[in-house]
Amino acid sequence: MTPLDAAATMEVSINSQILNELNTKEGRELHETINSLRAYGVDRIVNLPQIIVVGDQSSGKSSVLEALCHVRFPVKDGLCTRFATELVLRPAVATSIKATLRYFDQTKAPLVIDTSGFDENDLPRIIEKAKTHMGSSITNKGFTRDVLRLEIQGPKMYPLTVIDLPGFFYVETETQSWAGKTVVDQLVSDYMSKKESIILSVIAGNQPLANHDALSKVKAVDPSRERTIGVITKPDLMVAKSETETEYARLVKKNEGANKLRLGWHVVRNSADAEVDLDDRDAAELDFFKVGVWESVPDQSLGISSLRKKLSKVLYDHIRKSLPQVIANVEKNLNKRRDELARLGPPRSDTDERRSFLIKIASQFESLAKDGVDGRYDDPFFGDLEHENHKFRAQLRNFNRAFQHILWTKGSSKMIIPDGESAKAAEEPPEYLQRFLQTYPYDFPDPIVTTESAVHIDLQRKASINQGKEFPGISNKDLAIKLFQEQAKPWKEISRFHLEKVTFVAKAFVDAVFEHILGPPDTNRTTEVILSTCVDPWFTEQEKLVQEKLEELLQPYHDGYTVALDAEFHAALSRKSKEKIADRVYKILVERQSRGIVVDRATFTNAILEDKQLDGGEFGTQTAVDMMLAYYETARGTFAVNVINLAIERCLISGIPKIFTATQVSQMSKERLDELAAETDDIQNRRELLACDIKVLESAFSLCQRYRPRAVTSKHLS
Known part of the structure; x- marks a missing residue:
């Protein structure tokens, strides 16, 4: 269809003076700012x-809107109750009308509807025309x-946006289904949930207040x-002096109780069938409120004219309050x-562009990955001093x-302790390591005491069942080795678990780098x-x-072929032997002295020679x-260092920056480049939409700059 913005000479019968009542003089600038934002299309992105x-339904919503704006709405045939209708009034030098159908399916472009020859009585015709274009998205029983x-523009017209929404209903009929009810409830809820929306909650006065579920x-x-x-609405349909009329009058007058509203309550009288002219409708309304129970209600809460003035102040205050958040x-x-x-x-779009794009990505990845592996955290990716998730070397x-x-x-x-002594508790790790072990718990059993x-x-x-040809008092040569193998049995599971955890964290780090560069x-x-x-x-292979x-x-x-360094082993063995001898000597001295025995050289030597715990026994088990x-202590340190250096660092960590390199990209085939970097139609569409949104938002941001709070750099200069 052809847009009608060019129809500058079109006649539109709308009373601009009535619209002027919706704007205070001091608020005109703010209204115009919001209007300009809408003109840019910002409302598609920001509320x-x-x-x-x-x-x-049938609460009189469309009649209120018609009286408010003096634009004829289809209040009798229900044409506008199947979808939301946004009425946007804007000031302009020339008069023009534009009717646009915005589909809920965002893949469909908005449709501009031909509105040739429009006047104030033809809104139902335009709405019916829009309904035909909605096609399969709407049925006789659906919404x-x-x-x-x-969008209606013209001289001396002031900005106002009002939205008429389908009415709530609670009964399935020949023209509306339960599926349609779900659509209506969600649609209206979405509009109401926006904190930028002022809600005109319309209820019919000819029904008791308790019957209105819309209030909840x-x-x-x-x-x-x-x-x-x-x-x-519909105060003229209330029974005069009835309990219902009295209840509504009291609510409007006092605004208290469970249904108290900060912005208050208002009463309007709907048009009668005979009141074809909207000005006649306003005059009849004024006469109606001069008598009966409504005579005692303040004028500012009665009639459409007072409602326009109230909305003028409310809308101005709301815009002023909302604008800082809109700007943000x-x-x-x-x-x-x-x-x-x-x-x-x-x-x-072509192979060269794809290769260039991937080379840039690879260079960024190599740099960040190497920084993480080396522990250089200058890039913003690594966060501040409190941020720890991306600081890979620190985690390692x-x-x-x-x-x-x-x-x-x-x-x-096993934990082997001297006879008569209790097992010592393991030394607690520092607080930071305790916290780390809570995040990554190593759940393994303690040694058997x-x-x-x-x-x-x-x-x-x-030893007795494994004797060989060794001399008496000497154990079989394999006894110590097998004893060690039994003692070191937990090493395998602890190490395997450790490697799995490190690999998991390494992969999470690499994923985070690519997501930082490219997005999720x-x-x-x-x-x-x-x-x-x-x-x-790559990680599957490295694992x-x-x-x-x-x-x-x-x-x-x-296998038992565990060669130790001679000097290191002998030093550890000598230390063990000396510790054991020193411990026994100390205990002998304490025991003899406790019995009052004077310990001379001869008696002390005999006690040492007779001590069974220093005697290796028949099989040399000691x-x-x-x-x-001795060997366990030396081997444990060597094994831990080898796991860290040879397994983790050599087989895993050192190769991380080489997962995706510029050299690899430069050697990729066209097919591989297409697989990695070719843009889908969705991405191309997204790029175009982002560019459009950015242009819109930049214009909006420039417009709003003057409303942004300005920080004071200095109060006084001396």
């Missing part, structure tokens, strides 16, 4: 202050979320009753769309400390394809290598235990 009319927008719906979205004006939302949406468009990168170091702590406290099968005597008894039994995978196809075809396969390396590191201990414990 703007507006007036909506809600109520039950639609499509919106008819009527309004309360649900405006619980504090801050932005609702109650409008009572414009800026927020502008920045959001700029960021999204930046993440989409430049258009990628805490994982290594956690691994060491768990291996030292839970890495042995046993005494030296119990170990020797069990070991002597095992659910909104950016390139992110999704890179993660699924580059990142996931396999890491586990193979762990098996390689465990193999010597499993020596085997000492050798096992």
